[in-house]
Amino acid sequence: MEKGSSWHDRLIHWREQHVSERQMVLLLALLVGVFTALASWLLKTLIHLLRHWLFVLPMAQHGSVIYVFFPLVGIALTAVFVRYVVRDDISHGITKILYAISQRKSIIKTHNMWSSIVGSGLTIGFGGSVGAEAPIVLTGAAIGSNLAKFFRLNQRTMMLMIGCGAAGAIGGIFKAPIAGLVFTLEVLMIDLTMTSISPLLISSVTATALAYLFSGAEPMFRLLSVEYFTLNRLPYYLLLGIVSGLVSLYFTRGMDFLETQMRRVESMTARILIGGGTLALLIWLFPPMWGEGYDTITLLINGSAMRTLDGSPLASLARTPWLLIVYILLIVALKIFASVATNGGGGVGGIFAPSLFVGALSGFALGQTLSLLGCDVSVANFALVGMAGLMSGVMHAPLTGIFLIAELTGGYHLFMPLIVVSIVSYMVIMLFEPHSLYAKRLAKKGELLTHNKDRSVLTLLKMDAVLETDFNILHPDMTLGELVKTISVSHRNLFPVVGDDGRLQGILLLDEVRNIMFQPRLYKRFKVSELMTAPLAVLSNDMSMEHVMEIFEDTGAWNLPVTDADGRYLGFVSKSKIFNSYRHVLVHFSEE
Numbered sequence: 001m002e003k004g005s006s007w008h009d010r011l012i013h014w015r016e017q018h019v020s021e022r023q024m025v026l027l028l029a030l031l032v033g034v035f036t037a038l039a040s041w042l043l044k045t046l047i048h049l050l051r052h053w054l055f056v057l058p059m060a061q062h063g064s065v066i067y068v069f070f071p072l073v074g075i076a077l078t079a080v081f082v083r084y085v086v087r088d089d090i091s092h093g094i095t096k097i098l099y100a101i102s103q104r105k106s107i108i109k110t111h112n113m114w115s116s117i118v119g120s121g122l123t124i125g126f127g128g129s130v131g132a133e134a135p136i137v138l139t140g141a142a143i144g145s146n147l148a149k150f151f152r153l154n155q156r157t158m159m160l161m162i163g164c165g166a167a168g169a170i171g172g173i174f175k176a177p178i179a180g181l182v183f184t185l186e187v188l189m190i191d192l193t194m195t196s197i198s199p200l201l202i203s204s205v206t207a208t209a210l211a212y213l214f215s216g217a218e219p220m221f222r223l224l225s226v227e228y229f230t231l232n233r234l235p236y237y238l239l240l241g242i243v244s245g246l247v248s249l250y251f252t253r254g255m256d257f258l259e260t261q262m263r264r265v266e267s268m269t270a271r272i273l274i275g276g277g278t279l280a281l282l283i284w285l286f287p288p289m290w291g292e293g294y295d296t297i298t299l300l301i302n303g304s305a306m307r308t309l310d311g312s313p314l315a316s317l318a319r320t321p322w323l324l325i326v327y328i329l330l331i332v333a334l335k336i337f338a339s340v341a342t343n344g345g346g347g348v349g350g351i352f353a354p355s356l357f358v359g360a361l362s363g364f365a366l367g368q369t370l371s372l373l374g375c376d377v378s379v380a381n382f383a384l385v386g387m388a389g390l391m392s393g394v395m396h397a398p399l400t401g402i403f404l405i406a407e408l409t410g411g412y413h414l415f416m417p418l419i420v421v422s423i424v425s426y427m428v429i430m431l432f433e434p435h436s437l438y439a440k441r442l443a444k445k446g447e448l449l450t451h452n453k454d455r456s457v458l459t460l461l462k463m464d465a466v467l468e469t470d471f472n473i474l475h476p477d478m479t480l481g482e483l484v485k486t487i488s489v490s491h492r493n494l495f496p497v498v499g500d501d502g503r504l505q506g507i508l509l510l511d512e513v514r515n516i517m518f519q520p521r522l523y524k525r526f527k528v529s530e531l532m533t534a535p536l537a538v539l540s541n542d543m544s545m546e547h548v549m550e551i552f553e554d555t556g557a558w559n560l561p562v563t564d565a566d567g568r569y570l571g572f573v574s575k576s577k578i579f580n581s582y583r584h585v586l587v588h589f590s591e592e
Contacts, residue, residue, distance in 0.1 A: 012152055025157060028147055029164045029199035033206025035147075036140035036168030040207065041214045043117045043136050044173070050125025051291070065311075067127065067290065068283045071342065072276025074126025078119050079272055079346025086115045091343055093138030093350060094438045097162060097188060100145070106158035107149065112142035119348030127290045129279060129338035133173055134350020140169030144203075160196055163188055164203035172207035174220060176407035179400055180204035186397040187438060219410045221298055227378040229416045236377050240366055241389055241421040245428025247332065247362045248393025251355065252429070252437045254336045262344030275345015282338045286331050287311040289338045293357035300364045300383040301409070321372055328365045332358050351394065351437060359390025384409055385417045392422035393429040396436040401425075463541050463548075466578050467562060469571040473498050474528050476505055480516065481523030483508070483531075494559055494572070497532045502568040504561055506532035535561050541570055548573065 015024065054070055082090060088109065090096075093116060100108045120135035144165030148158040163184040170180035181200050265271045283289050288296040288308050299307050305324060309315040318327040339354045363386020367379035384405060392401035401422040406412050472490040474483065474497045486495070493510035513531055516522050536555040539548055539562045551560065552575055559574045 029202040032144045032164045033168040033203035035143045037172040037207035037210035039139045040136050040172035046121035047125045068280045071127040071279045074123050075276050075345040075347045076272050078122045090115050093134040097141045108142040108145040123347035123349050128342040128347045129289050130342045130349020131353025133352035136173050137166045137169040140165030164199050167200045168203035168207035171204035172211045175211045176404050177204040177208040179404035182399040186400050221409045228413050237417045237420045241424025244389025244425035245393050248429045249432050251394050258340040271345050275341040278341040292353040297360040300360050301380045325365050325368050328361050332361045355390045355394045356387045359387035362386050385421045388418045389421040389425040393425040398422040398426040466573050467571045476529035478528045480526040484517050496569050498569045504563050504569040507535045508532045
């Protein structure tokens with residue numbers, strides 16, 4: 001190394017000389033696990049401190065309902081923080097990870113290592129009706145991406161480090177190492193290979209071990225009583241799976257629709273007031289919507305459902321078992337409004353906690369109904385297994401739902417119903433929605449990386465990489481004689497015809513003029529505008545490669561012109577160029 005090189009360059013050089021790529025990956029996986037565990041602990045601590053501070057305030061004492069306005073304050077503080085400090089969109093964390101993997105070469109911005117912690121801490125600490133899991137997953141992924149970038153590792157390793165960050169985040173915040181691994185494989189769609197499995201496990205287990213150190217070995221949801229699965233209850237769990245799938249469909253489409261409506265409100269102040277005001281009203285009517293809702297889940301799985309009515313003006317109307325079910329179902333229906341009001345108003349949070357919350361309430365409502373009808377069911381088990389059903393349906397991640405709920409509750413005795421409900425819920429929603437809520441936006445734009453390797457490789461291909469520009473351009477008013485001169489110096493048999501404004505007007509094939517190009521008497525008689533033809537199709541430079549290949553297949557063309565949004569000619573794309581680029585990316589994509 002030269003004397004003038006920086007300490008960073010010297011470090012990288014030393015690493016390249018003394019540490020193999022494989023050893024570096026395992027070491028970084030360990031570091032990612034440590035840092036994501038610290039980030040998870042920091043976020044949980046921030047949320048708990050804010051809540052403790054809020055409820056020791058004099059104005060929040062003596063039965064005051066002032067607490068319903070705390071979320072509005074949190075949303076406002078978060079919105080100001082995001083706009084004036086971060087100056088970047090940090091919502092929809094897992095969607096951003098998927099976008100970074102498929103479109104940004106696995107690069108996640110540096111500020112995401114801390115900005116989501118602050119934003120979601122303010123939002124949830126003040127009672128926002130969202131979860132902390134997606135923000136911490138984005139934080140973990142950002143840690144992994146930036147560590148890999150710091151050590152100048154390749155894109156494939158950066159993608160793996162993003163997965164390690166996500167696995168560590170789930171392991172750290174839920175104390176669920178296996179769930180962290182399968183979440184990365186199912187939701188982030190990191191390929192399962194012998195190269196990837198070890199680093200992912202190292203990060204997840206490391207973060208989980210540190211979480212035990214920070215907060216003890218108790219599961220998040222402690223079961224006071226255990227009822228084991230019996231075969232005669234299988235039909236009821238099948239029914240719960242179907243219901244979970246349908247509720248997941250409502251959750252996914254309702255959330256997507258409401259978010260679209262909130263985005264139409266351009267004023268930040270208006271969004272804060274609409275979101276905060278809506279949330280305040282919902283929390284006043286249904287206090288379980290305050291915060292993540294984990295306290296409510298604990299009540300449901302431990303037989304204290306009536307306590308969910310505490311503080312609600314509807315409490316006196318819902319003291320019978322049937323009316324309690326109606327009350328619970330209203331919360332299920334309105335929870336998406338509370339979550340969208342939080343995020344759409346300017347808050348930062350994820351749908352992990354809302355999906356667990358809605359799943360527990362849906363399972364409880366169905367279990368309580370069946371119990372009142374005389375069926376032999378465990379209402380507490382239905383609430384617990386319903387969480388797996390909703391997670392499986394909303395996230396399209398049945399394995400994550402199974403292992404997360406088992407690890408969250410220590411309820412391994414319920415593996416059979418967890419599997420049944422998760423798989424049935426997943427099968428039901430797949431009939432209607434091919435993509436999870438996380439992936440829905442990217443899928444609409446053709447920007448989603450998937451486990452379908454052919455489709456994934458096409459997603460990674462960009463128009464710029466296959467665009468060919470070495471075509472001789474013709475003008476409509478050129479004569480046949482001028483065309484012949486152009487043909488004589490060209491190595492192509494295809495020519496774009498472009499007007500003075502740069503817009504594509506047509507194409508000219510050599511075969512179309514071969515019979516007249518050797519007749520000098522016709523050189524001034526014909527013009528290019530009379531000889532050109534319309535292309536079979538025109539591609540846009542912002543099309544996804546998957547869409548481009550569909551057009552090639554539909555038209556049977558071998559070369560197609562490309563224009564920008566205003567119709568200006570940019571070049572041509574050929575099937576052969578796409579195939580060559582595809583093979584190159586596939587080799588890189590598949591290397592272990």
